[in-house]
Amino acid sequence: xxxxxxxxxxxxxxxxxxxxxxxxxxxxxxxxxxxxxxxxxxxxxxxxxxxxxxxxxxxxxxxxxxxxxxxxxxxxxxxxxxxxxxxxxxxxxxxxxxxxxxxxxxxxxxxxxxxxxxxxxxxxxxxxxx
Amino acid sequence: xxxxxxxxxxxxxxxxxxxxxxxxxxxxxxxxxxxxxxxxxxxxxxxxxxxxxxxxxxxxxxxxxxxxxxxxxxxxxxxxxxxxxxxxxxxxxxxxxxxxxxxxxxxxxxxxxxxxxxxxxxxxxxxxxxxxxxxx
Numbered sequence: 243x244x245x246x247x248x249x250x251x252x253x254x255x256x257x258x259x260x261x262x263x264x265x266x267x268x269x270x271x272x273x274x275x276x277x278x279x280x281x282x283x284x285x286x287x288x289x290x291x292x293x294x295x296x297x298x299x300x301x302x303x304x305x306x307x308x309x310x311x312x313x314x315x316x317x318x319x320x321x322x323x324x325x326x327x328x329x330x331x332x333x334x335x336x337x338x339x340x341x342x343x344x345x346x347x348x349x350x351x352x353x354x355x356x357x358x359x360x361x362x363x364x365x366x367x368x369x370x371x372x
Numbered sequence: 373x374x375x376x377x378x379x380x381x382x383x384x385x386x387x388x389x390x391x392x393x394x395x396x397x398x399x400x401x402x403x404x405x406x407x408x409x410x411x412x413x414x415x416x417x418x419x420x421x422x423x424x425x426x427x428x429x430x431x432x433x434x435x436x437x438x439x440x441x442x443x444x445x446x447x448x449x450x451x452x453x454x455x456x457x458x459x460x461x462x463x464x465x466x467x468x469x470x471x472x473x474x475x476x477x478x479x480x481x482x483x484x485x486x487x488x489x490x491x492x493x494x495x496x497x498x499x500x501x502x503x504x505x506x507x508x
Contacts, residue, residue, distance in 0.1 A: 250393075250508070283396055283508075322399060326392075354403040361504045362378060362407065369507045 244275045246360035250371030252284035253302035254295065259288055262370035263305060270313050278316045278360040279306075281349075283371070286329045289319040291346035303346045310348030317349045318356045378503035380409045384419035386508070388438065389429060394422045395437050397508035402440075405447035412502075413444075414495060416455035420462065423454065423469040423487065438470070445474030450486050457492045 247266055251258035266276055281288050293303040310317050319329055325338070331345040345351065361367040382401050388394040401413060415422055422441070429436040444452070452472060459465060472486040490498065499505065 248506070282400075283393065323396060354400055355406070357400065358404045358407045358409075361380065361506070362376075362409065367504050367506070369505075371507065 243269075244277050244363070244365045245269055246277045246364035246367045247279040248357065248360075248367060248369040248371075249279065249281045249285035249288060250283045250369065252287040253293065255284065256372070258370040258372070259285065259302060260300075262368075263302070263309070265368065265370070266315070267309055270309075270315075276313070276315055277364045278318055278356065280357045280360055281317070281319045282323055282354075282357065284327065285371075286319045286324045286327050289317070289324070289329050289346050289349035289351075290344045292344045293346075307346050307348040315348065318360075319345070319349050319351045320357070321351050321353055324351050378409050379501060380404065380411045380504045380506065381499065381502040382411070382413045382506045382508065383499075384413065384415050384422055384508055385417040386422075387418040388422040388424075388427065389432065389434060393508045394419070395435065397506075398437060398440055400506060400508075401444065401449060402447060405444075405449055409504075411449050412451035412453060412498070413449060414453045414455070414499070416458045416492075416495060418458075418462075420454055420458045420464060420469075423452070423472070424464075425468065425470045441470060442472060445472065445486055448474075450474040450484070451488065452486045453495055453498055454487055454489050455492055455495050456489050459489070 247262055249262045253259045295301055330340055330343045331351045332343050335343040386393045427438040466489055473483045474486050475481040476484050
């Protein structure tokens, strides 16, 4: 089956992001296709490489990046939600006159149309949040 | 893009202020309107407060985005389901909500109500008919 995943909550604050990761990983391991993982609301905070959790805890951001690299996952951070919360890639840095970027490997910033397209293209959209 | 049209429903269960979910949900509905899907929006639980008229956020210094709901009709988002029980549980009636309209081009642009108050059971069956449910 072809899934799209929507993540509505931030890492560490809420289990939704862990559940989304576990679901995505399990689906891929079972041979399903993940069309896209879309990060919205505070979910965009899954995409900052500046995250530094204690060493004895899971690294949620790196975990996504590794999964993306292994499975060629498309992980999209909503641009409007990202701009509000300070998630910045090279393009956004230049466009908005910032002096830094913080997007983690495997993530890309794009528009909400990517979420709609993900829902259109997939057999199932699975939303993780409250 | 795929040619087929899906039934999309955006589900709103939270109060308009206090968290950003309602506002960012509305942004998705507006963007999604460009994709020519069969779109409807549901409001239940505290989500019914999103459609209250005369919202004023000046004292909490947040954006009052409630006037944007009136634009939904122009985006061909014309089916706004509001759950009767959620209204009643909060002491609200449809008269407390914004008078949202859309113009039906098939009927000489007749103005029609966008809000449909439905029972919990009816809403349940509408949810059941959807291909995609966006939950905020």
